[in-house]
């Protein structure tokens with residue numbers, strides 16, 4: 001592995017990232033947890049130490065994140081979970097939000113037929129029927145070993161007793177406060193009596209604690225029926241939202257067959273539709289497998305050119321073919337087939353960038369990492385990879401009065417109108433149109449890589465459309481470029497999504513001269529951005545030791561024992 005390209009890469013990473021990259025990596029032989037919140041990761045290890053398995057710990061982390069990382073951790077949103085069990089079986093769980101029964105295709109179009117983005121993102125109608133609570137409880141019931149009360153106790157404690165706000169959280173709350181001003185229940189939580197919260201203030205969430213207690217005591221009914229459901233539906237009625245008691249009671253978790261692929265002798269397990277992530281990662285890996293990326297080197301023009309051309313083709317397929325498989329026949333076998341990928345890549349020109357059609361139809365997403373990914377692994381090799389979200393940070397900004405939790409704005413992930421980009425500039429059509437009871441297409445890509453049945457990598461990320469490419473690059477960095485987990489996660493990332501035909505990149509994403517070479521090859525729209533693509537809290541197993549890192553782009557934390 002110690003060839004020239006690897007050494008170059010190590011040098012670049014060491015020079016560029018030494019202040020950041022090795023800050024939060026821990027190793028353990030009994031279990032590891034990494035998430036966007038150190039408090040939540042500590043909760044995971046607390047559960048493992050009590051004898052819980054990785055599923056118990058993951059559920060505890062999920063509920064804890066709803067308290068300690070409220071911009072994305074949630075009980076009012078949804079997500080996806082990939083689990084590798086101790087016998088090697090991989091299962092996936094879809095607890096994505098669903099469109100309410102009253103939803104219809106044109107619901108976000110204004111009188112002139114344009115998409116009303118304010119309505120699709122910042123209104124009660126933006127909220128899909130939440131799935132997180134049903135998902136976490138179902139996973140616990142099937143594969144956990146501890147009681148609901150035991151795994152929820154830390155989250156309830158954190159909400160009830162509070163915890164000191166970090167500078168990161170206090171700053172974030174201050175930034176978002178204005179956008180919540182129309183919702184008194186939101187400002188009651190995210191401001192200190194109308195004033196900004198300060199770092200070090202103890203932040204207590206009493207209503208949320210009560211909501212969590214109802215779930216702890218009554219299970220699914222403690223959220224989807226009874227007082228919490230009444231409060232949520234009352235707020236919907238007050239604000240003209242659509243979610244009804246019937247929608248809540250009808251919410252169902254789906255266990256789906258994992259997307260599986262292979263790459264250089266490793267097995268890739270990831271999320272099937274309604275997430276596009278797993279299929280796209282497998283498709284891109286299939287396209288690149290014939291090329292020796294290790295020899296080509298990390299960050300070189302040739303490697304980036306290959307990656308961008310794979311991204312361009314895979315994201316074009318996403319827009320055309322992907323949606324909720326319960327409503328639309330997604331051609332999954334085709335999308336993940338190695339021959340299809342080779343055929344799709346047969347027009348690849350090693351010297352020249354290809355053109356995306358209809359350049360400019362999309363827009364770039366604002367920088368944001370407001371979904372969250374956490375990875376958990378225990379001593380028996382059970383691995384849990386979960387990505388969860390309210391969609392944009394703090395969702396639709398509406399806290400359910402009396403219930404203390406934010407609602408999602410996931411309805412914007414549908415294609416509100418053919419050819420109209422969503423908040424991430426993603427396009428869609430028939431496959432992802434709004435329909436009652438349908439799940440909106442996602443990019444969330446919780447992923448597990450195994451070799452001979454043993455877990456090698458547990459990864460995933462927030463970042464809207466960039467999620468898939470972040471996971472793709474963590475896989476390439478570990479499997480092709482031989483990086484350890486902190487290097488693989490810290491390494492600067494690039495992103496291309498077919499349309500708009502732009503390569504976005506983080507600082508120092510290329511070796512010297514590569515950017516100019518890529519421009520000469522026809523990648524003319526190269527757009528620098530901050531060090532902020534993704535937040536890939538990941539685990540890598542090397543020589544039998546679990547190494548967990550929290551992405552240095554954000555203020556997360558890993559824990560081990």
Ligand code: DON
Nearest residue numbers: 368370371442443462463464
């Ligand atoms: O499901 C999806 O693909 C999006 N709702 C994820 C949103 C996200 O990652 C926000 N972070 N930038």
